[in-house]
Amino acid sequence: MFSRLSATDPALLATKQLTVRFGQQPVLDNINLALRPGRIVTLIGPNGSGKSTLVKTLIGAIKPSAGRIIRSPDLSVGYVPQRLHIDPTFPMTVRRFINLPKRHASHEIGEALEQAGAEHLLNAAMNHLSGGQLQRVLLARALLSRPTLLLLDEATQGLDHRGVAEFYQRIEQIRQRSQCAVLMVSHDLHVVMRAADHVICLNGHICCEGQPEKVASSPQYHAIFGDQTASTLAFYRHHHAHHDDEALRHAG
Amino acid sequence: MLDDFMWRAALAGLGVGLAAAPLGCFVVWRRMAYFGDATAHAAILGVALALLWNISIFAGVMGVALLMALCVSTLSGKGYAMDTLLGVMAHSALAIGLVAVSFVSGVRIDLHAYLFGDILAVGKTDLIVIWSGAFLVISLMLWRWQALLTTTLNEELAYASHIDPRREQLVLTLALAIVVAVALKVVGALLIAALLIIPAATARPFSRTPEQMALIAAFIAMVATTGGLRAAYLFDTPTGPTIVSLAAVFFVISTLASQGFQRLARQR
Numbered sequence: 001m002f003s004r005l006s007a008t009d010p011a012l013l014a015t016k017q018l019t020v021r022f023g024q025q026p027v028l029d030n031i032n033l034a035l036r037p038g039r040i041v042t043l044i045g046p047n048g049s050g051k052s053t054l055v056k057t058l059i060g061a062i063k064p065s066a067g068r069i070i071r072s073p074d075l076s077v078g079y080v081p082q083r084l085h086i087d088p089t090f091p092m093t094v095r096r097f098i099n100l101p102k103r104h105a106s107h108e109i110g111e112a113l114e115q116a117g118a119e120h121l122l123n124a125a126m127n128h129l130s131g132g133q134l135q136r137v138l139l140a141r142a143l144l145s146r147p148t149l150l151l152l153d154e155a156t157q158g159l160d161h162r163g164v165a166e167f168y169q170r171i172e173q174i175r176q177r178s179q180c181a182v183l184m185v186s187h188d189l190h191v192v193m194r195a196a197d198h199v200i201c202l203n204g205h206i207c208c209e210g211q212p213e214k215v216a217s218s219p220q221y222h223a224i225f226g227d228q229t230a231s232t233l234a235f236y237r238h239h240h241a242h243h244d245d246e247a248l249r250h251a252g
Numbered sequence: 253m254l255d256d257f258m259w260r261a262a263l264a265g266l267g268v269g270l271a272a273a274p275l276g277c278f279v280v281w282r283r284m285a286y287f288g289d290a291t292a293h294a295a296i297l298g299v300a301l302a303l304l305w306n307i308s309i310f311a312g313v314m315g316v317a318l319l320m321a322l323c324v325s326t327l328s329g330k331g332y333a334m335d336t337l338l339g340v341m342a343h344s345a346l347a348i349g350l351v352a353v354s355f356v357s358g359v360r361i362d363l364h365a366y367l368f369g370d371i372l373a374v375g376k377t378d379l380i381v382i383w384s385g386a387f388l389v390i391s392l393m394l395w396r397w398q399a400l401l402t403t404t405l406n407e408e409l410a411y412a413s414h415i416d417p418r419r420e421q422l423v424l425t426l427a428l429a430i431v432v433a434v435a436l437k438v439v440g441a442l443l444i445a446a447l448l449i450i451p452a453a454t455a456r457p458f459s460r461t462p463e464q465m466a467l468i469a470a471f472i473a474m475v476a477t478t479g480g481l482r483a484a485y486l487f488d489t490p491t492g493p494t495i496v497s498l499a500a501v502f503f504v505i506s507t508l509a510s511q512g513f514q515r516l517a518r519q520r
Contacts, residue, residue, distance in 0.1 A: 061411040079412035086405065089452075090281040091459040101402040101413050125460065151412070 011036050012075045012149050012181050013058060018067035020050070020057055027053050029205040031067070035149055040175060040182040042192045042212075045202035046224060051185045052082065054202065055153045058183075078147025078180075080138045082154045092126040094118070098141040108144060115174060116140035117166075131158040135167065143174065149181045150174070156186065168195045189225070254379070257372055258485070264374040264382050265477030265495065268431075268438045268447065271386035273469035274393050275427050276448035277455075277462065281404050282424075285449055286338035287324055292432050292444035293342050294320035296349030299366050299436075303356045310381050310433050318429035320345060325425050346441070369440035369492030371481065378437055385434035389427045396423045401462055438477070439492040447473065450499040457510030472502055 011034035020028040028050045035041055045051050056062045058069065059079055086092055098109060113119040118136035121129065129137060135155055142150060150171070156164045172195065175182055186192050192199060192212065199215040201208045201224065208220040215221050254260055279288050295313045302312025324341060328334050353363060365373070374382070393400070403410040403420040410417045435444045451473040452465065459465035480495030487494075 056408060056411075059408060059412040060414075061408050077412050079409065081406060081408050084406055084409075087281055087283065089456055090404065091456065091461055091465050092405070093460055096461045096463075097405070100405065101398045101410075101415060103398075145413070 010072075011070070012072045013077075014070045015058075016068045016070065018054075018057065018069065019065050020053055020062060021065040026204065028057070031202075031206060033200060033206070035181040035183055037148065037181050038175065038179045039197045040171070040184065040195060041198045041200060042196035043183065043185045043200050043202055044187070044189060044192055049203045051202055052153060055151055055183070055185055058151065072148075074148050076145055076148045078142030078145050078150045080135070080142050080150070080152045080155045082157060082185075084134065084138060086126050088127060094121050094124050094126060094129075094137050097126055097137065098144055100141075102145070104144050109140075112140040112143040113137075115143055115170075115177075117170060132163050135159065139170070147178075147180055149183065152182070152184045154185050154187065171195070254376055257374070258481070260374045260376070260379055261371045261481055261491070262478050263379055264371055264438055265481055266474050267379075267382045267386040268435045269451070269473030269477045270470050271389040272431050272435060272444075272447045273451045273455075273471075273473040274466040275389060275424070275431055276450075276452040276473075277466050277469055278400065278404060278424055279428075279445075279448050280452040280456075281462075284424075285445065286335070286342055287321070287328075288428065288445040288448050290324055290338055290342035290345060291317050291321045291428050292435075292441050293346035294349065295432050295436050295441040295444070296346055296366060297352055298349075298433075299361075300349055300352035300356055303353070303361065309436075313436055314429055314433035317432040318426065321425040321429050325421055349441075365440070366436060367440045367442050368490055369436070369438050369443065371438045371491045371495075374437055382434045382437070385430045389430050392423055392427050396420060400424065439495055443492050443496045446496045446499065447477075450496065450503050451476065454499070454503040454506040457506055472499065476502060 014034040015031050018028060018031040019026065031054065033041070043051050043054065053062060057064055059077060095109070098104070098112070104112075109122070110119065113122060116136045116139040118133065118140050121133055121137060124133075126134070126137070139155070152171070156167050159167060171182060171184070174180065184192075184196070194212070196212055199209060199212050200206055201215055201218075201221050203224055207224060208215055208218045210218075254263075276288075279285060294316050298313035298316030299309055300312075301307075301316060302309045305312070320341070324338065327337060350363075353361065362370070364370075399410070399415045400420050400423065402413060402415055403417045407417040410420070431448070432441075432444055435447060439447050451469040454472050455465045455468035458468055476499040477495050480498040481491060483489070483498060484491040484494040
């Protein structure tokens with residue numbers, strides 16, 4: 001019954017006072033976060049704020065300079081990288097790619113590809129995929145490890161608005177189905193505001209966090225995103241108004 | 253059969269081709285061509301040290317190649333300008349090795365044989381060494397195959413799957429040193445890198461998966477070594493360079509053929 005983690009902290013992955021320095025340069029300072037089953041946490045922040053460094057530290061690619069990372073025994077990470085460049089000399093099909101590093105049964109592969117919306121891509125060459133197709137294949141590969149935590153590093157980069165919306169919808173379905181924890185790094189502020197349970201605003205340190213509405217109205221958030229916030233929120237509202245109009249028109 | 257020098261030479265060529273080609277695929281995929289060159293050129297220094305200390309040539313070459321490969325792969329992690337650095341190391345290793353060989357007095361050595369190979373002089377002991385090395389390299393690659401491919405794709409993907417890319421890099425480094433040591437006798441220090449890269453590059457247009465590429469490359473390398481051996485015998489040409497020339501011919505044919513296929517496919 002008792003895991004190594006206390007009952008008050010049933011996190012799959014948590015950091016305590018995590019600090020990362022590159023040489024003398026502090027990149028992440030005193031980061032405390034907890035990722036719990038079934039919850040979507042979104043990480044936002046300007047360029048160079050340490051978002052990718054944090055994700056890389058969580059997967060073990062970068063060693064923390066100070067602080068701790070606490071991993072639950074139940075932790076299984078499905079990682080979707082920001083981008084994947086495959087050298088043209090490296091022949092790789094989707095089928096071969098998603099069987100790395102572990103091979104999987106074909107019914108599992110079919111299921112994962114379907115969940116990620118990539119079932120028709122099984123025999124395609126990786127180098128011929130479009131940005132959106134590659135994203136879905138990366139997601140399918142991450143799902144095959146039966147993750148209890150999905151880590152998505154700017155997974156929607158290069159997708160158009162519709163692609164982004166579809167992608168988040170898919171993540172939502174996966175979360176509901178598997179009750180996995182999700183950590184997303186994102187630039188798409190307007191979508192983040194809808195898709196997350198918890199938003200962490202990063203700028204070297206955690207400058208504010210909480211429910212999306214709370215973060216959006218916090219002064220620290222505005223100080224960092226400045227004008228971008230105004231236009232994003234304007235876009236967000238406009239986007240919604242637009243949908244409402246459409247709904248009305250259809251109703252009428 | 254092993255008493256015939258042509259048979260011994262052919263078996264040596266097959267063993268080296270079989271080991272070099274799959275490793276050569278990683279050299280191509282990871283853009284380590286200069287890395288291969290630097291390690292292979294260091295072999296001459298290994299020969300000099302082996303003669304100086306009176307140890308086996310194989311051990312001397314293997315040791316120096318391993319040191320060189322470790323040195324290069326450590327430096328590459330530190331973010332130096334790799335292209336220049338590897339160029340410097342590849343050629344200095346060769347030059348210093350040649351200078352060192354000239355210091356070894358009292359032994360009359362055939363430098364030519366170490367630079368361009370001397371496959372016709374392969375003895376029974378050499379054959380055992382070559383095939384043991386080939387077996388070791390292939391076992392290493394098979395053992396780490398999935399992890400090596402994952403690391404080559406993307407280091408973060410590897411980390412997330414609990415694979416340490418530095419460890420996999422070390423496996424490749426070790427395999428490279430072994431291949432250099434066993435291939436020295438067959439094609440010589442100057443042409444080892446060619447035997448790594450050309451079969452892999454020739455196999456690329458006809459491969460859809462890494463496994464296909466490694467198998468086709470191994471096949472091409474084995475045809476090139478045995479075919480080159482035969483051609484060198486017929487035309488009385490130096491064997492190592494003939495083997496590499498034949499591989500180069502295969503590469504040209506493969507490139508032209510694949511472009512021809514593509515053009516045909518577009519016309520349809």
